[in-house]
Amino acid sequence: MIRHLLALWPDRAALYRVLALFAALGLTEGLLFALLVPVLHELLAPEPRLADLTPWALGGVVLIAAHWTLTVLATPVSFAASFSLTRALQLRIGHHLTTLPLGWFTPDHKARVAREISHSAAKAGGFVGQLAPRIVTALTTPLTLLVTTLILDWRIGVLLLAVAPLAWGVMRWYGRVARRTDHVLDTTEAELTGRTIELAQAQPVLRAAGHARDGGVRMRQALDQQHHAYHAALRASIAPRLAYVAVLLAPLAAATATATWLMRHGEITIAEGTTLLLLVVLFIEPLSVLNDAYGGVQSTRIALTRVTDILTAPPLPAPRRPGVHPAGHDIHLDNVTFAYHDGAPPALRDVSFHCPAGTTAALLGPSGSGKTTVTRLIARFHDVTTGAIRIGGADIRNLPTDELTDHLAIVFQDVYLLDDTIENNVRLARPDATPDEVHAAAAAARLDEVIYRLPDGWHTQVGEGGARLSGGERQRVSLARALLKNAPIVLLDEAAASLDPENERLVTHALHALAADRSSTIVVIAHRIETLAKADHFVVLDHGRVAESGTLPELLAADGRLAALWTRHAEATEGADG
Ligand SMILES: Nc1ncnc2c1ncn2[C@@H]1O[C@H](COP(=O)(O)OP(=O)(O)OP(=O)(O)O)[C@@H](O)[C@H]1O
Numbered sequence: 001m002i003r004h005l006l007a008l009w010p011d012r013a014a015l016y017r018v019l020a021l022f023a024a025l026g027l028t029e030g031l032l033f034a035l036l037v038p039v040l041h042e043l044l045a046p047e048p049r050l051a052d053l054t055p056w057a058l059g060g061v062v063l064i065a066a067h068w069t070l071t072v073l074a075t076p077v078s079f080a081a082s083f084s085l086t087r088a089l090q091l092r093i094g095h096h097l098t099t100l101p102l103g104w105f106t107p108d109h110k111a112r113v114a115r116e117i118s119h120s121a122a123k124a125g126g127f128v129g130q131l132a133p134r135i136v137t138a139l140t141t142p143l144t145l146l147v148t149t150l151i152l153d154w155r156i157g158v159l160l161l162a163v164a165p166l167a168w169g170v171m172r173w174y175g176r177v178a179r180r181t182d183h184v185l186d187t188t189e190a191e192l193t194g195r196t197i198e199l200a201q202a203q204p205v206l207r208a209a210g211h212a213r214d215g216g217v218r219m220r221q222a223l224d225q226q227h228h229a230y231h232a233a234l235r236a237s238i239a240p241r242l243a244y245v246a247v248l249l250a251p252l253a254a255a256t257a258t259a260t261w262l263m264r265h266g267e268i269t270i271a272e273g274t275t276l277l278l279l280v281v282l283f284i285e286p287l288s289v290l291n292d293a294y295g296g297v298q299s300t301r302i303a304l305t306r307v308t309d310i311l312t313a314p315p316l317p318a319p320r321r322p323g324v325h326p327a328g329h330d331i332h333l334d335n336v337t338f339a340y341h342d343g344a345p346p347a348l349r350d351v352s353f354h355c356p357a358g359t360t361a362a363l364l365g366p367s368g369s370g371k372t373t374v375t376r377l378i379a380r381f382h383d384v385t386t387g388a389i390r391i392g393g394a395d396i397r398n399l400p401t402d403e404l405t406d407h408l409a410i411v412f413q414d415v416y417l418l419d420d421t422i423e424n425n426v427r428l429a430r431p432d433a434t435p436d437e438v439h440a441a442a443a444a445a446r447l448d449e450v451i452y453r454l455p456d457g458w459h460t461q462v463g464e465g466g467a468r469l470s471g472g473e474r475q476r477v478s479l480a481r482a483l484l485k486n487a488p489i490v491l492l493d494e495a496a497a498s499l500d501p502e503n504e505r506l507v508t509h510a511l512h513a514l515a516a517d518r519s520s521t522i523v524v525i526a527h528r529i530e531t532l533a534k535a536d537h538f539v540v541l542d543h544g545r546v547a548e549s550g551t552l553p554e555l556l557a558a559d560g561r562l563a564a565l566w567t568r569h570a571e572a573t574e575g576a577d578g
Contacts, residue, residue, distance in 0.1 A: 001301050005124065008307065009088045014081040018128060019136055021074040026137035026286075028067040030144025033282045035060050037152060037275050044271035074133070082129025089121035089307055099315035102381035103340070109313075111194060116310055120303035127300040135293045138286040145283040149276065153268060156258060156276050159251050160283055166247045167287065171294045174240035178295035181233035182302055188226040195219040237295075244291040248284050255280040317383065319398045326392025326399070329407060329488035329521050330357040331378060336387035338377060346385065347373045348544045355537065357392075357488075358519035360512070362532040364562065365541035371525045372413070374541070375491045378523065379410055391489065409482035410491045415474040417466030422451065423458040425466075425477050429485035438484060444511075445479035483511075492524040508534075538562055 006012060038056050042048050093116060150157030199206075199219045256277060263273040332354050339346040348370045355361035363371040377384055380396050388395050396404055409429070417425045426438055426447070433441075442448045450473050454460045466474040482490060492511070511522070512534050526532050539549040540561050548560045555562040 001297060001304070004301070004304050004308070005085075005127070008092070008124075008304065008311070009085045011081075011084065011088070014084060015128060015132075018074070018078045018081045018133060021070060021077055022133035022136040023140050025067065025070045025074055025133075026140025027144055028063050028070060029137065030141040030148075032060065032063045032067065033141070033145055033279070034148040035063065036278060037148060040275045040278070041271050044269075044274060078129045078133050082125040085128050086121045086125030089124055090117050093117055093121070093307065093310055096311050096313070096315070100313055101316050101383065102379075103376070104313060111190070111197070112306075113310060115190065115193070116303075116307050120306050123300055123303040124307065127297070131293055131296045131300065134289060135297070138289050138293065141286045142283045145279050149279050149283065152272070152279070153262070153276055155262070156255050156280065159254050159258060160280065163247060163251050163284075163287070166250075167244065167290070170240055170244045170247050171291055174237065174244065174291055175294050175298045177236045177240055178298040179302065181229070181236050182299045184229045185226070185233055186302065188222065188229040192219070192222040192226050195222040241291065245288075248287055252280055252284055316380065316401060317397065319400060321395075321398045322400075324394045324398040325403065326394045326407065328357050328392040330392060331355040331361075331489065331521055331523065332388075332390040332393075333374070333378075334388045334390065336374075336377065336384045336389060338373060338382065338385045340382070346544055348377070350387070351541070351544070351546055352387075353537070353539045353546065353549050355521055355523060357521050359536040360522040360524060360534065361537045361539060362535035363523065363525045363539050363541060364532070364565070365547070369541040370544040371541055372493055373544075375410070375412075375493050375523060375525065378489075378491060379408055380404055407487055408489050408491060409485040409487035411475070411478050411482045411493065412491075413494045415466060415471075415478040417462045417469070417474055417477055419462065419464045421456075421459045421461055422447075422454075422477055425462060426480045426484055429481040433484055438480075441480045441484035442476075444483050445476045447473075447476040447480045450476060479511075488520055490520050490522045492522065492526075494525055 002015075006015065009015075035056055039053060042050075042053055042056075093113065097113065146157060146160050149160055195218045199216050259268070259273040259276050262268045263270055268276070333351050336348055336351045337346050338348045351370070351374065353361065363374055365371055376382060378389055378391075378396070380389075380401075383397060388397075390396065391399070391404070391407060418428065423438065426442065427433060430437070439448070442451065450469075451457050451460075460468075462469050462474075462477070466477065469477070482492075490511075522535075524532065524535065532538070533552075535552075537549065537551055538555055540547045540555075542561075548555060548558060548562060550558070552562075552566075556566060
């Protein structure tokens, strides 16, 4: 396990410093106890000579001073190592997250990341800061006393030595039980966390559905599961715990009997016998914590494995042909097939289309037909299963992530804002933008009227995820951000869907004007045909396949799906006008 730990946190020096300091602490403690031997020996002698105790007393003072100094030194060193390890793991997880495909961030994975960053990283830190020091002192002190006992009387010493293999065997048994029960406990704990979050998040749905009071059923089930798991863990641990106590008490009984026998037969004096028995008690006492500590080692091992699972999640593959750069910003999908998971039915099958630079391609199709998937693949949230996506002739898999993101501005259906001011959320796209540029982007996205309305204007805090803004306001911030980025390719997934019809019309108009101005390439998804009317090409998807594609006149002439949509829209508009 130490090897596993050092692979994740290669600060050997810090770990060995902590272990060495606590080993020294254990040694001074053991030596202090060992000092009792000559002291008791003298005190229990028929005619004690107290003056002879002076060197031992001085030795005791030195050892106490050393013990005190080591404690003062060891405490901050172990805390520093613990903090450094926790932080190193958290930073490594944080850094690794930035290399993962966005498709990895499922709700389940997000919950795991939150848990491993707080719980498992802290557990690993706790191992170095508390558990390992406890184990080291719990071994060094008895080891020192064992050597002392062996010197004093080899027979009692051998009895104590016999504890080691027995205790080790029982600890390994307890470790196996702890590993198994810890795994179950961990799963039930994760389930309970998930259900609690679900209960909190689903309050509006539960209340709307009239389940406000009984809505916690799933959480209560998870609580019951956890309760049962705790009981099962407790039951499973009873036998190895009792066995461990027996292993520790057996040598005490045997040593008492042996010492008594030796005293009665004059082999050792009463003073020697009493001292030996005291040493046996002092030898056993620290060992009593080892069994639980070994259980702690097993759960640290599980925590490290969970951290490693995240750190070994495959990052986006590095460019296969580095040094490739896009020559222009047209988008080409070439026989793209993609499935979200191995074995899942493909969300896209053999999709091909070309969106020349500076033009707008509109994606249409029924719900679930694969429109959003197309935009996610262009942004390389996932890699295509087969086929290729090219920007300016370059396969996006050959572009460094930064270069690809520099080329793209994205507005997706689910807008997530950082818990910061509106201004900082917009500026995120281009922190060095001038105030005029920020204001122009805000005006184009119709965000300026929101800013005027809010008492703190640009400095309004949006809350976590943008929760303090309405859906439409969030979408405007996201649009302004995308416009400010001034990227040559813009991906818009229902970008104006949360706006009222008038604002949707104005925003759509502004987007097209800006696109024409900057000759951006735009891929837009919208359900309302009026939002799409100005697009240069249309790609209609159905069940993940391209059902038809072409310009508006071509598709109207073909009298297919788009023509049907267009006719319905025209009739509706005429009806409304009439
Ligand atoms: N993260 C995901 N994991 C697994 N399958 C997914 C995921 N996202 C989408 N899908 C599946 O892929 C298919 C295409 O979904 P997609 O979101 O691209 O459709 P869409 O045309 O954008 O739908 P809508 O108009 O409702 O937004 C659907 O069958 C959907 O269930």
